[in-house]
Amino acid sequence: MRKSVIVYNKANELAVSLYETMREWLENRGIAASGCDSHSCRTGEADPEAEFAVSIGGDGTFLSCARAVSHRPIPILPIHLGTFGFITEVTQNEWSEMLKLWLDGGLRIEERLVIDVKVWRGEHIAAQFTGVNDCVVSTVGSCKLIRLALSLGGFDAGHFLGDGLLLATPTGSTAYSLAAGGPIMVPNMAAMILTPICPFSLSWRPMVIPDTDQIVIKPDPGQKVDIQIAVDGQESHPLEKHDRVIITGRQGGVKIIKSNKRGFYEVVRSKLGWSGGPYA
Incomplete structure (x- = not known):
C-alpha cells in the first residue's frame, strides 16, 4: 500500500475533523495516511516510506511538516486553515480537488x-x-x-x-x-x-x-x-x-505541491492588500 503523512494541529477541532476526513478519503484510494501533531513532530520523524505529505493549518504547521520530512524531502500539499498564510495556497474547501489532481499527475512540484x-x-x-x-x-x-x-x-x-x-x-x-x-x-x-x-x-x-x-x-x-x-x-x-x-x-530541501488556482504574485497582492486590484 502507498503511504502518506498528514501533519496537523491536534488542538484545533477543524484540523482534527479535516484530518479524519482526509485520512478516510486517502485510504479509500489505497493510500495509508499516518498523522503527526504539528506541535510535537520532530525533524525527520515522518514515515520514511511516505510518498507525499499534507499539512493542515497555517504557515507554522507547514514549517513543522517540512522539518518532519527534511531527512528525505517529499512533496507537501499545504492546506490553509490559518489566519494569514503566504505558503499555504490551497483552501480547506479545495483539498479533495487538489489531492485528486496531484494523484492524477495534474499538479507541479516547486522546489525551494x-x-x-x-x-x-x-x-x-x-x-x-x-x-x-x-x-x-x-x-x-x-x-x-x-x-x-x-x-x-x-x-x-x-x-x-x-x-x-x-x-x-x-x-x-x-x-x-x-x-x-x-x-x-x-x-x-x-x-x-x-x-x-x-x-x-x-x-x-x-x-x-x-x-x-x-x-x-x-x-x-x-x-x-x-x-x-x-x-x-x-x-x-x-x-x-x-x-x-x-x-x-x-x-x-522543500518540495511544495503547487495549486493551479493561484500564484505567488496573486497571494502577495491579496495578503498585503496592494491597492488598485490586479488590473490597476
Whole structure:
C-alpha cells in the first residue's frame, strides 16, 4: 500500500475533523495516511516510506511538516486553515480537488531552498537545524544591543551592533525579514536575504546574497547579554561567547505541491492588500 503523512494541529477541532476526513478519503484510494501533531513532530520523524505529505493549518504547521520530512524531502500539499498564510495556497474547501489532481499527475512540484544551520562549539557541533523560513541571532529576553562578527562567502563583512541579524530564505522573505525591512523574493529563487534587526548604524541595510555563499556569525567575546539562535521561530539554542554559527543554503530541501488556482504574485497582492486590484 502507498503511504502518506498528514501533519496537523491536534488542538484545533477543524484540523482534527479535516484530518479524519482526509485520512478516510486517502485510504479509500489505497493510500495509508499516518498523522503527526504539528506541535510535537520532530525533524525527520515522518514515515520514511511516505510518498507525499499534507499539512493542515497555517504557515507554522507547514514549517513543522517540512522539518518532519527534511531527512528525505517529499512533496507537501499545504492546506490553509490559518489566519494569514503566504505558503499555504490551497483552501480547506479545495483539498479533495487538489489531492485528486496531484494523484492524477495534474499538479507541479516547486522546489525551494532551505538553510542548514550548525552551531560549532570548539571542535564539535553543539546544535544543528534545518530552516525553511529563517534563522535569527538575537538576545534572550532582554532589549539590549548585541555585537556580532559577520563573514560572508569567506570574507570579513565587519561587526554588527544592534538587536540581531536575520538570514531568510526566499520562502521566509514574507515573514520576519519583511517586517524588519527586508525585500520580498519569489520563493523559488536561488538566494538568501541578510536582514539587520534595528541596527545601531544606519549604514547596515538588507542584502541579497547567493545561496552558494557560507555565512558565519560569531558573538563578540565581551558580550554581556545572553544570546540565542532561533530557527523558523520554533526551535532555539543558547549561544556561548566562542560559538560559531555557520549557515549554508541547500536547494531542493522543500518540495511544495503547487495549486493551479493561484500564484505567488496573486497571494502577495491579496495578503498585503496592494491597492488598485490586479488590473490597476
